[in-house]
Amino acid sequence: MAFFGKSKKTDEKSDISQIILPAHVGIIMDGNGRWAKKRGLPRKAGHREGAKTFRTITRYCSDIGIKYLTVYAFSTENWKRPEDEVGALMRLFKSYLEEALSDFKDDDIVVRFIGDKSGFSPELQALMTENEESSASRDGMVLNIAMNYGSRDEIVRAVKNISADVRDGKLDAEKIDSDLISGYLYTAGQPDPDLIIRPSGEYRISNFMLWQAAYTEFVIMNKLWPDFTTDDMDEALRIYAQRNRRYGGV
Numbered sequence: 001m002a003f004f005g006k007s008k009k010t011d012e013k014s015d016i017s018q019i020i021l022p023a024h025v026g027i028i029m030d031g032n033g034r035w036a037k038k039r040g041l042p043r044k045a046g047h048r049e050g051a052k053t054f055r056t057i058t059r060y061c062s063d064i065g066i067k068y069l070t071v072y073a074f075s076t077e078n079w080k081r082p083e084d085e086v087g088a089l090m091r092l093f094k095s096y097l098e099e100a101l102s103d104f105k106d107d108d109i110v111v112r113f114i115g116d117k118s119g120f121s122p123e124l125q126a127l128m129t130e131n132e133e134s135s136a137s138r139d140g141m142v143l144n145i146a147m148n149y150g151s152r153d154e155i156v157r158a159v160k161n162i163s164a165d166v167r168d169g170k171l172d173a174e175k176i177d178s179d180l181i182s183g184y185l186y187t188a189g190q191p192d193p194d195l196i197i198r199p200s201g202e203y204r205i206s207n208f209m210l211w212q213a214a215y216t217e218f219v220i221m222n223k224l225w226p227d228f229t230t231d232d233m234d235e236a237l238r239i240y241a242q243r244n245r246r247y248g249g250v
């Protein structure tokens with residue numbers, strides 16, 4: 001059930017292959033903690049379940065022809081969580097990244113990480129690089145996993161790099177425009193997200209793709225991430241297909 005209106009064809013379940021799909025989908029994977037709490041389980045159990053949903057939805061997006069999928073896995077602010085929870089998430093990322101090397105091979109998925117890798121252990125950083133390198137030559141869906149990612153941090157980095165290039169005479173300050181700024185972000189060369197989905201019923205952007213989301217359509221789903229299914233994904237895609245995107249025009 002989406003807060004921002006139900007798709008009109010919920011009963012008829014229009015064939016997803018017949019609708020206009022977004023090229024780039026972003027997902028804020030939210031609600032793992034609440035899912036666990038409802039069951040009297042530790043929060044890390046929610047993250048484990050969330051990781052299963054992440055795999056299912058990633059594979060589904062690749063199968064139906066989404067070109068870019070960006071998932072928000074760990075923010076620059078998430079380090080503030082209790083040590084035990086951060087530790088559990090790091091272990092989850094490690095085991096996922098070890099398996100992902102072979103897991104998404106047959107799905108032809110290109111794995112990229114957006115965010116500041118240097119915040120992670122050398123072991124995790126090496127796994128990230130290995131995943132990126134081993135999947136770079138594939139030609140399927142690009143999966144951006146946002147880890148130690150914060151959009152303000154991303155913009156600050158871009159501004160610093162642009163300033164350095166101007167200072168070093170590599171860039172004429174007069175040439176700075178919005179396309180140039182996009183090219184200094186982690187998502188350089190990728191289209192902006194057409195659709196961002198936030199499960200768990202929260203109405204927040206939480207420092208996710210602030211620059212890239214200028215004209216993104218938002219769909220808020222009242223489902224906790226571990227409970228999110230491919231049917232929910234279809235529902236979000238149907239809602240998106242019914243939106244009238246005007247990009248500031250009429």
Ligand code: FPP
Pocket residue numbers: 029030031032033034035047050051054072073074075078092093096145
């Ligand atoms: C937000 O829910 C979720 C996270 C901070 C972690 C997301 C991580 C995963 C889904 C693990 C899978 C990812 C990979 C790359 C293996 P929350 O804990 O803030 O939920 P709450 O709002 O209910 O407390």
